[in-house]
Amino acid sequence: MSNFLQYTVFGIMLGAGYAIAATGLVVTYTTSGVFNFAQGAVGMIAAFCYWELVVASGLPVLAALAVILLVGAPLSGLVVERVLMRRLHGSTAERPVMVTLGLTVILTGLATIVWSPSTQRTVESMVSGQFGLFGINIQYQEVLLIGVAAVVAVALRILFHSTRLGHGLRAVTDDPQLLAMAGASPNRMSQYGWMLGLALAALSGVLLAPTQATGISIEAVTLLVVNGYAAAIVGRLRNIPVTFAAAIGIGLAENYVINYLLPHLPQNLQPDITVALPMVFLFIALVTVPSVRLRAVGRLTTARAPRVIGGRESLVAGVAFFAVAAVLGAAFNNTPFDGTTILSLGGVVMSLGIVALSLVLVIGYSGQITLCQFAFMGIGAFVMGKTAGGGSLLGLLAATVLCAVVGGLIALPTIRLRDLYLALATFAFADAVATGFFPDSHVYGSGGVSIGRIVLPGISFGGDASEFLMVTFFFVLSAWLVLAIRRSYFGRRLVALNDSPAAFATVGLNIGATKVVVFAVGAAMAGLAGALYGTVQGVVGTTDFDFFSGLMFVLFVTIWSVRTVTGAFLAALTYVVLNQVSPNWVGLFAGVGIILIGRAANGILGIEVLRVPLPWTKATSETMSGEPASLLGVGTGGESRAAG
Amino acid sequence: MPPDDAAVLTVSEVGVRFGGVAALNATSLTVHSGTVTGLIGPNGAGKTTLFNVISGLQSPDRGTVSLFDTDVTSMRPHLRARLGLARTFQRLEVFGSLTVSENVQVGLEASGGRWGRIGRRAGLGSTIESLLDRVGLTEAGSEQSSNLPTGLARMVELARALAIGPRLLLLDEPGSGLDESESAALGALLTSLAAEGMAVLLVEHDMELVMRICDHIYVLDFGDIICSGGPDQVKGDPRVQAAYLGDGAPSRGALPRGESNGSATPVHQIPEPDATSTDLGHLSTRPEGRGR
Ligand SMILES: Nc1ncnc2c1ncn2[C@@H]1O[C@H](COP(=O)(O)OP(=O)(O)OP(=O)(O)O)[C@@H](O)[C@H]1O
Ligand SMILES: [Mg+2]
Numbered sequence: 001m002s003n004f005l006q007y008t009v010f011g012i013m014l015g016a017g018y019a020i021a022a023t024g025l026v027v028t029y030t031t032s033g034v035f036n037f038a039q040g041a042v043g044m045i046a047a048f049c050y051w052e053l054v055v056a057s058g059l060p061v062l063a064a065l066a067v068i069l070l071v072g073a074p075l076s077g078l079v080v081e082r083v084l085m086r087r088l089h090g091s092t093a094e095r096p097v098m099v100t101l102g103l104t105v106i107l108t109g110l111a112t113i114v115w116s117p118s119t120q121r122t123v124e125s126m127v128s129g130q131f132g133l134f135g136i137n138i139q140y141q142e143v144l145l146i147g148v149a150a151v152v153a154v155a156l157r158i159l160f161h162s163t164r165l166g167h168g169l170r171a172v173t174d175d176p177q178l179l180a181m182a183g184a185s186p187n188r189m190s191q192y193g194w195m196l197g198l199a200l201a202a203l204s205g206v207l208l209a210p211t212q213a214t215g216i217s218i219e220a221v222t223l224l225v226v227n228g229y230a231a232a233i234v235g236r237l238r239n240i241p242v243t244f245a246a247a248i249g250i251g252l253a254e255n256y257v258i259n260y261l262l263p264h265l266p267q268n269l270q271p272d273i274t275v276a277l278p279m280v281f282l283f284i285a286l287v288t289v290p291s292v293r294l295r296a297v298g299r300l301t302t303a304r305a306p307r308v309i310g311g312r313e314s315l316v317a318g319v320a321f322f323a324v325a326a327v328l329g330a331a332f333n334n335t336p337f338d339g340t341t342i343l344s345l346g347g348v349v350m351s352l353g354i355v356a357l358s359l360v361l362v363i364g365y366s367g368q369i370t371l372c373q374f375a376f377m378g379i380g381a382f383v384m385g386k387t388a389g390g391g392s393l394l395g396l397l398a399a400t401v402l403c404a405v406v407g408g409l410i411a412l413p414t415i416r417l418r419d420l421y422l423a424l425a426t427f428a429f430a431d432a433v434a435t436g437f438f439p440d441s442h443v444y445g446s447g448g449v450s451i452g453r454i455v456l457p458g459i460s461f462g463g464d465a466s467e468f469l470m471v472t473f474f475f476v477l478s479a480w481l482v483l484a485i486r487r488s489y490f491g492r493r494l495v496a497l498n499d500s501p502a503a504f505a506t507v508g509l510n511i512g513a514t515k516v517v518v519f520a521v522g523a524a525m526a527g528l529a530g531a532l533y534g535t536v537q538g539v540v541g542t543t544d545f546d547f548f549s550g551l552m553f554v555l556f557v558t559i560w561s562v563r564t565v566t567g568a569f570l571a572a573l574t575y576v577v578l579n580q581v582s583p584n585w586v587g588l589f590a591g592v593g594i595i596l597i598g599r600a601a602n603g604i605l606g607i608e609v610l611r612v613p614l615p616w617t618k619a620t621s622e623t624m625s626g627e628p629a630s631l632l633g634v635g636t637g638g639e640s641r642a643a644g
Numbered sequence: 645m646p647p648d649d650a651a652v653l654t655v656s657e658v659g660v661r662f663g664g665v666a667a668l669n670a671t672s673l674t675v676h677s678g679t680v681t682g683l684i685g686p687n688g689a690g691k692t693t694l695f696n697v698i699s700g701l702q703s704p705d706r707g708t709v710s711l712f713d714t715d716v717t718s719m720r721p722h723l724r725a726r727l728g729l730a731r732t733f734q735r736l737e738v739f740g741s742l743t744v745s746e747n748v749q750v751g752l753e754a755s756g757g758r759w760g761r762i763g764r765r766a767g768l769g770s771t772i773e774s775l776l777d778r779v780g781l782t783e784a785g786s787e788q789s790s791n792l793p794t795g796l797a798r799m800v801e802l803a804r805a806l807a808i809g810p811r812l813l814l815l816d817e818p819g820s821g822l823d824e825s826e827s828a829a830l831g832a833l834l835t836s837l838a839a840e841g842m843a844v845l846l847v848e849h850d851m852e853l854v855m856r857i858c859d860h861i862y863v864l865d866f867g868d869i870i871c872s873g874g875p876d877q878v879k880g881d882p883r884v885q886a887a888y889l890g891d892g893a894p895s896r897g898a899l900p901r902g903e904s905n906g907s908a909t910p911v912h913q914i915p916e917p918d919a920t921s922t923d924l925g926h927l928s929t930r931p932e933g934r935g936r
Contacts, residue, residue, distance in 0.1 A: 305741030305788055489753050496739040496750045503737040503801070506699050507808050508725030508754045 015251020031193025043205025276436025407523020
């Protein structure tokens, strides 16, 4: 019984920590319409800054708290809003997701550089001591955390419902134009929202840090705060009291599962389940909370759509691409480079290129935000390694088919989810697979799985160049396929779904079926890419399909242009090259990139001045003027729409 | 209204609430094939909400909707469309990154079923062309549809709706953004559609157009049908005048209702709300500054 009480108190305390982070999410979302995926990373940075100031520099606790919560976090919120978020309001759904995800990977990357993970850092309780109650020991720190959370909840409630500022803040997502008419500035409100939201993230990070008995780790603290995401979803991203209650519930559920359920499960599964738990909660929250209705929102694509590549052009470009690859293959056969070989790096580029192409299909064309392609890749490589002893064409097939099935199954419960919610569901799935499934000793474990090279009867792919060319062949094939899909009936459907789900449904098209199919095809491509990646690398392990790397890669594709095949290739190329040079360059590219995402709807390749008209490019609608001739015989007045 | 005409749409006692606001109270109406039926009412009356209920984008709190003698109250939107229902939107919902012809093509392919498109591929181009001709978009086929001005984008929606070969067509303010001669052309088109046997339900603020082409008119105010009948009957009804002039009726939320200066403007001379209203629905049809 006293154990139960002890778990309950600890659960409530954790829940209180999540609640603070979650209410921060709600505040930013209601004021700016952006779900801040970086909430966890900001909490993590705050926790490490706190350690730096208090433990390393010996500053008094209160001074450190003041610096972090009253200066650092609000200032960061100001900068983030001004530099990254301001132009995102009302844009396509994937851009705000990418920007805040980018912030996450950049902040975790920076933290790794500043605070080397090899050092152990423990943060002591802000208030020491404990007292006994009903036979259990309660730490003052626990009381503090619960008390602070309660104060935050009450204060926010008062702020939002009883002050003028609060009404302004709440009005922004409801209708920014309405707010603007009432004389308040949506930008100002969104700025306050970000300052407050990040301060709450920092507060939760600082308060949760002492609960990490073995010291704070970058990944653990970041993901700890992620528990708040599920709570915010239960609160439908707007209801603070419900969010708060849900956070407490999650804290309790987590503790009960760990202490009561886990000991009955197989020993080797226990750590996997523990780390995957937050994501499991998030996934459950997403698929059970009533969905947001399909609504006619009147959102318009103002950006120019990329040109649709014709059949002959894509064939010619594909053959030319392969020819260039063949020449390079012959020139660099078995050339060692930096501990590997040039062509093996080239093979990695091509296999990641296929993943990027799957993103073009799923995000670029159909507008379904998926963040779990690396998880499919890892599953594909694993299947490849385990089928027919690895290195067989059968393995490629098995990887592709199995991933298609898994992709379809993931899509099923998430069919009714739109935009952000789908992004969150795939985010949860990706992390659960990367941290809970891959590290399992039956999967990759710590040693990894050896895949082996593909051997065809008569033809050997053992050599460097032939291996590279095989992967290149599959890349070209995938690129051709993606472009062919775009030209087809199904491709038009995907783009239509992206542009207007309401119109899509009311012309008689089935949204759910379309989503399942596009998800399955995308997953199949990622699975194939994973299998090919495996044959290039020989041995692959958990780190190859790391969660954060997966996010970084989606970010790269978005930065280059998630709607074009060229963008997919350039993303894979720069990602591999920069990673080879130094991970810091990857971070730098991403950092500049997320600033750019807010300013160029279609990524780098969408920027007009960078567009080079190719000699064989026919004039299409995109090169025509935006102003059509008057069509009903009379001038169209001043209503004409500025293009992109 | 000839009583022998089959009712293609029957809305009965439909109620919808948004939080505390009742957008529709026990609203009932009937639409017959071969007619143009008008649905008018001040801003915020619930017209768009009723369209959403009919097309399945909004489920009603109570009441039923039946289309072509089938109860569709809980049927999903795409299945209703397959029964022969098409609509356009007040806030534009064109497939902006597709060209004008592709918008129409998606509609044709959607109605052709999975394999139907193969059979009609040969005639596809000419079918698209004739549909574009019909709405006056003859030369705009290859234009990216988000580049079109509002009024023409509405015509793209209309052509796309016609492409699915509907028996019942719901039009939500198709005339806004069109000039005089364009809306005259629209009126002629709707009349000819009705003559071909289609049922048209038209929401429109251009009273002149409504009075000219509608066979039957329903007037909605605060979620209630306050009056219905032929154009002359509706024009003369004092309740309609009162609803439009807002004689002291409480204003709803932050959305001002039409004109409320109390002057005795006859119904058919009520100014285009586009010009005076601050309704967000109208603002949203001007994309400048949105979605950047
Ligand atoms: N999704 C929604 N959430 C909350 N309230 C809504 C929603 N949609 C409509 N309303 C409210 O329901 C009422 C009816 O709105 P509706 O858009 O149906 O009016 P309308 O007759 O189409 O007006 P207009 O002529 O301006 O287009 C209004 O008070 C509106 O504010
Ligand atoms: Mg309306």
